[in-house]
Amino acid sequence: MTAPWPKVALGEVLTHYQDYIDAPEPKVYPKLSVRLYGKGVVLDGPADGSQLKMKRHQIARAGQVILSEIWGKKGAIGFVPVNGDGALCTSHFFLFDVQTEELIPKYLQAVFTANYLQGQLDADAQGTTGYAAVRPKNLLAAKIPLPPLCEQRRIVARIEELAARVEEARGLRRQAVEEADALRNSAAAMLFHELCCERRSVRSFVSIVGGGTPSKSNPYYWGGNIPWVTPKDMKVREISDSIDHITEEASRESSAKLIKPDAVLVVVRGMILAHTFPSAMLRVPATINQDMKALRTNDTILPEYLCSVFWGLNRDLLELVEKSTHDTRKFETDKLLNFEIPVPPVQEQRHIIAYLDGLQLKVGALTELQAETAAELDALLPSILDKAFNGEL
Numbered sequence: 001m002t003a004p005w006p007k008v009a010l011g012e013v014l015t016h017y018q019d020y021i022d023a024p025e026p027k028v029y030p031k032l033s034v035r036l037y038g039k040g041v042v043l044d045g046p047a048d049g050s051q052l053k054m055k056r057h058q059i060a061r062a063g064q065v066i067l068s069e070i071w072g073k074k075g076a077i078g079f080v081p082v083n084g085d086g087a088l089c090t091s092h093f094f095l096f097d098v099q100t101e102e103l104i105p106k107y108l109q110a111v112f113t114a115n116y117l118q119g120q121l122d123a124d125a126q127g128t129t130g131y132a133a134v135r136p137k138n139l140l141a142a143k144i145p146l147p148p149l150c151e152q153r154r155i156v157a158r159i160e161e162l163a164a165r166v167e168e169a170r171g172l173r174r175q176a177v178e179e180a181d182a183l184r185n186s187a188a189a190m191l192f193h194e195l196c197c198e199r200r201s202v203r204s205f206v207s208i209v210g211g212g213t214p215s216k217s218n219p220y221y222w223g224g225n226i227p228w229v230t231p232k233d234m235k236v237r238e239i240s241d242s243i244d245h246i247t248e249e250a251s252r253e254s255s256a257k258l259i260k261p262d263a264v265l266v267v268v269r270g271m272i273l274a275h276t277f278p279s280a281m282l283r284v285p286a287t288i289n290q291d292m293k294a295l296r297t298n299d300t301i302l303p304e305y306l307c308s309v310f311w312g313l314n315r316d317l318l319e320l321v322e323k324s325t326h327d328t329r330k331f332e333t334d335k336l337l338n339f340e341i342p343v344p345p346v347q348e349q350r351h352i353i354a355y356l357d358g359l360q361l362k363v364g365a366l367t368e369l370q371a372e373t374a375a376e377l378d379a380l381l382p383s384i385l386d387k388a389f390n391g392e393l
Contacts, residue, residue, distance in 0.1 A: 004145060005146060005147040005151075005389065007143040007144060007145050008143060008144065009140065009142065009143050010140050010141075010142050010143070011141065012099075013098065013099050013108075013146070014065060014096040014140060015097045015099060016094065016095075016136045016140065017058070017094075020056045020057065020058055020091075021056075021057050021058070024047075024049030024050075024057055026048075026049050026050035027048075027050075028046045028047070028049070029048075029049055029087060029088035030047075030084060031044040031045060031046060031047045031087055031088055031089075032044060032066060032080065032084050032089065034068045034071070034076040034077065035076065035078070036071055036074045036075055036076050037075040037118070038078070038112045038113045039078075040078050040112075040113075041078040041079060041081055041084065042081070043083060049088070052088075054090055055091075056090075056091045057089060057090060058088075058089045058093070058095055059086060059088065059089070060080045060084055060085070060088075060095055061080065061086075062081065062082045062084060062085035063080060063098065063105065064080045064096060064097060064098070065077065065096040065097075066078060066089065066094070066095055066096075067095075067096070067134060067136070068092065068093055068134070069092045069093065070133060070134075072121050072125070072138075072139070073118070073121050073122040073132055074118065074122070075112075075115040075118040075121075077112055077117065077139070079105065079108075079109055079112070080095075096136075102146070102149070103146065103152070104152045104153060104156060106160075107152040107155060107156050110156065110159055110385055113385065116385070117142050117144070120142040121134050121142060124138040124141070125138070144389075159384060159385065162384050163384075176366065177363075177367050180362070180363045180366050183359075184356075184359045184360060184362075184363050185312070185314070187356075187359060188311060188312030188359075189313060189314075189315065191352065192312045192313055192341070193313075195342040195344065197343060197344040198342070198343055199340045199341065199342050200340060200341065201337060201338050201339065201340050202295070202306075202338070203337035203338065205297055206264075206295040206296060206297050206301075206306075206337075207295070207296045207298075208294070208295055208333065208337070209259060209293065209294040209296070210257075211290050211292045211293065212257070212287075212289070213289060213290065214228060226258070226285060226287060227239070228286065228287050228288075228289065229282070229288045229289070229292070230289045230291070230292070231269070231289075231291050231292065233280075234267055236280060237280055237281060237311070238280060238281045239265065239282050239283060239284070239286065240283035240284055257287065258285055258286075259285065259286050259294045260285060260296075261283055261284055261285060262281070262283070262303050263282045263294040264279050264280075264282070264294070264297070264303050264306050265279060265280045265281075265282055265293070265295075266292065266293050266295060266336065267292055268291060268292060268293050268333060268336060279306075279307045280307065281303060281304060281307050293333065299346075300346070301343055301346075302346060302349050304353050305349040305353055308352070308353060309342070313341065317339070320335045320339065
């Protein structure tokens with residue numbers, strides 16, 4: 001086994017950049033955000049130089065190292081990206097030039113990515129617990145393993161090769177989950193399109209309740225125990241936030257009527273519908289806002305079945321939105337009520353629900369597996385970097 005590489009202080013390969021400006025020009029500057037735990041440096045919201053009150057700024061150059069005074073102890077350190085050239089940095093950040101005679105920047109980037117310095121910088125941070133600051137001297141005193149340039153190049157090439165494979169594996173796992181989910185949706189669409197049974201309009205078996213905004217004087221809705229559901233909540237097939245009880249006072253009508261459980265919620269605003277899921281089962285008492293409707297079914301159709309049909313025939317619903325002639329692209333209630341769906345006997349509806357639930361369980365299991373393997377892949381790269389720094393790669 002190769003011995004670990006000798007360690008050197010970063011002060012031997014980095015120089016603290018100390019050129020400051022006291023008065024930024026009256027123009028828009030890019031700004032940088034240094035992510036925690038070695039996650040890199042990205043552009044933040046721009047800054048107007050004419051509006052800045054803090055003194056002593058610096059202008060960053062691409063390729064410099066930037067350190068967060070406050071969060072350096074948590075690995076907030078990295079390289080200024082190309083699109084960050086000319087970014088304005090406050091006095092809460094420190095910049096350093098890299099001396100490339102002995103250090104390849106990509107090798108140092110690997111050190112940052114591995115969050116190799118967090119332990120040293122955290123131990124040296126000075127100040128109160130919440131504002132323990134990292135100073136330039138702390139970074140320059142921190143030590144890293146430093147092999148010869150030729151070995152740095154080999155390590156960087158090997159890391160890039162392995163990192164590419166890790167990212168490819170991540171992509172394949174994401175693709176597998178997306179394809180499985182698409183398969184479930186396409187299977188549902190095919191099932192409902194080809195189902196041989198009577199087709200009926202939605203209006204023939206539902207009653208419909210509109211939404212509204214509860215009065216802010218009603219404590220049961222605002223900060224109380226009754227959920228107020230809006231389109232942003234329509235990201236799941238079931239809405240089942242826990243609720244303790246419904247009192248008599250809370251049951252009285254307000255500007256937003258109380259919706260009882262087992263209603264099917266739908267979004268009826270076209271542009272919102274296009275960015276949400278088509279329906280959700282309500283499992284708890286709640287109220288809904290003006291962009292939604294609640295459908296209550298009669299004995300001929302199960303609410304779970306109706307919800308599944310809306311999911312399976314999502315594209316058909318969106319086509320109704322596209323055909324809207326209104327500027328607001330409102331998905332009119334009449335269009336929803338006139339939408340025809342297959343309505344088999346209730347017992348067959350139960351079989352269909354069970355079949356689709358089984359498919360969803362398989363997709364859910366694959367999603368969980370993807371999450372587990374994603375965590376394993378996330379841990380793989382730091383392990384590779386650790387081997388590299390110990391001369392084992």
